[in-house]
Amino acid sequence: MLTEIQEGKALGPVVKHITQEKINLYAEASGDFNPIHVDESFAAKTPFGGTIAHGMLNLAYVSEMMTSAFGESWLSGGKLRAKFKESARPGDTLTITGTIFCIEQKSDVSYANCNFEVRSQKDETIVTGETIVRLSSGKE
Amino acid sequence: MPDKPISYEELTSGYKFAPATYELNASFVSKYLRAVDGSGDGFVPPLAITACAIAAMTKTIPLPPGTIAIHASQELEFFRPVPIGATIDCHIGVAQKIARGKMSMLVLELEILDKDKEKVQSGRATIALPA
Numbered sequence: 001m002l003t004e005i006q007e008g009k010a011l012g013p014v015v016k017h018i019t020q021e022k023i024n025l026y027a028e029a030s031g032d033f034n035p036i037h038v039d040e041s042f043a044a045k046t047p048f049g050g051t052i053a054h055g056m057l058n059l060a061y062v063s064e065m066m067t068s069a070f071g072e073s074w075l076s077g078g079k080l081r082a083k084f085k086e087s088a089r090p091g092d093t094l095t096i097t098g099t100i101f102c103i104e105q106k107s108d109v110s111y112a113n114c115n116f117e118v119r120s121q122k123d124e125t126i127v128t129g130e131t132i133v134r135l136s137s138g139k140e
Numbered sequence: 141m142p143d144k145p146i147s148y149e150e151l152t153s154g155y156k157f158a159p160a161t162y163e164l165n166a167s168f169v170s171k172y173l174r175a176v177d178g179s180g181d182g183f184v185p186p187l188a189i190t191a192c193a194i195a196a197m198t199k200t201i202p203l204p205p206g207t208i209a210i211h212a213s214q215e216l217e218f219f220r221p222v223p224i225g226a227t228i229d230c231h232i233g234v235a236q237k238i239a240r241g242k243m244s245m246l247v248l249e250l251e252i253l254d255k256d257k258e259k260v261q262s263g264r265a266t267i268a269l270p271a
Contacts, residue, residue, distance in 0.1 A: 016177055025175035029168065030191035032198060036208050046208055055211035056194055060176040060187040067181065075183055075221040083213045 001071045005112055005135065011098035012065045012116075018053050020090040026057045052087035058118050058127050061096045065116070069098075070133045077134030086124045093121040098131070110135040148202050151246065155234040160196040163227050164189065183221040189261055190216060193230040193250045197265070201246070209267050212245065216263040220254075228260065229253045235264065244271040 002009065020040070027038050032054055035042040043051040059082055066074045088094055098116035105111075111132050118127040146155075162168075164184045172188040173180055198209060222228065229252070236247035245268055252261040 022175060022177070025171070026191075029172040029175045029188070031195040032191070034198065034209065042206075048208075054191075055214070056187060056191050057176065059214060060178070060185065060191075063185060063187045064176070064178055067185070072221060075186055075218055078186070078216075078218045080214070080216045082215075084211055 002069045005070075005100065005103065007100055007103055009100045011069050011100065011114060012096050014061050014065045014068075014096040016061050016094045016096070018057075018088050018090055018092045018094060020051060023051060023053050023057065023090065026054055030054065030056065032056075048087060048089075050089060052089055053092075055084045055127070058084070058088055058094065061094060062098075062116050062118065062127065062129070062131075065096050065098060066114075066131055066133070070112070070135075073133050073135055079132040080129060081131075082127050082129035084127055086120070086126050088118075088120060088126050092126075094126060095119050095121075103135075146202060148204075151201065151234050151237060153234055153236055157197070157200055157232045160193075160230045160232075161227060162192045162196075162230065164192075164222060164224065166224050169224050180224075182224070184224055184226065186216070186218045186222075186261065189222060189228060189252055190214075190250075190263065192228070193232065193252055193261075193263075194265060196230055197232045197248055197250065198267070201267070203269065207270060209269050211265065212268045213266040214263065215265075216261065218261055219259050222254065222260050227255050239271050242271055244269045 027033050096118050098114050100112050100114050102113040114131045231251045233249050235249045238245040248265045250263050254260050
């Protein structure tokens with residue numbers, strides 16, 4: 001976890017390599033077997049030209065970064081807003097980073113406002129978004 | 141989830157899917173952690189819970205074979221950590237259905253409750269589909 005929560009503090013990086021095996025494992029775990037993720041011959045005939053990772057797999061890496069930075073505060077008071085910009089594909093290496101851009105105080109409770117980005121090794125933005133984490137109140 | 145199959149045209153704003161129940165047991169969490177290269181911390185990863193809801197939702201959206209549904213955006217709010225072994229109920233409804241050129245956007249609202257009916261997570265998913 002972060003030892004100091006302050007504006008400007010960097011989050012991550014978390015680095016993950018996407019493989020078809022991981023996409024298949026994710027499909028099994030989540031039950032989402034959409035052929036665009038798991039059927040290579042189907043996906044090859046689509047505008048994507050091949051399989052793509054589940055958007056929620058990419059987002060899982062963002063949540064990992066947030067859990068590692070904020071621990072239980074993320075699990076019990078986290079908010080996330082994400083836009084999926086591009087698709088991650090097998091062979092991609094994703095780097096997930098973020099920044100605490102503002103700490104707000106509302107009714108004796110502090111909130112850390114963060115932004116995040118998931119980028120590929122080709123410098124494509126895969127996911128962008130913002131998170132808010134409710135930190136402990138002054139009374140706790 | 142739905143009691144009887146419905147067509148995509150019947151999915152209108154306000155439509156509620158029948159709730160889906162999941163047991164988030166150790167085997168599920170272990171499989172999920174392997175898939176995301178994660179390490180456990182005693183709780184169910186919050187995105188594992190969302191994944192169940194999203195999968196339940198996408199499986200029940202009636203689409204013609206070969207249609208590609210793309211996850212365009214996601215909003216989530218977490219209210220409490222969920223212990224491994226917990227049972228959750230996923231409630232999903234259609235918030236909006238928007239036609240935009242050759243695409244249709246389906247905005248779905250989800251609410252996830254634990255066995256005590258306490259809210260553990262809520263969110264909104266926007267799915268883009270060919271119109």
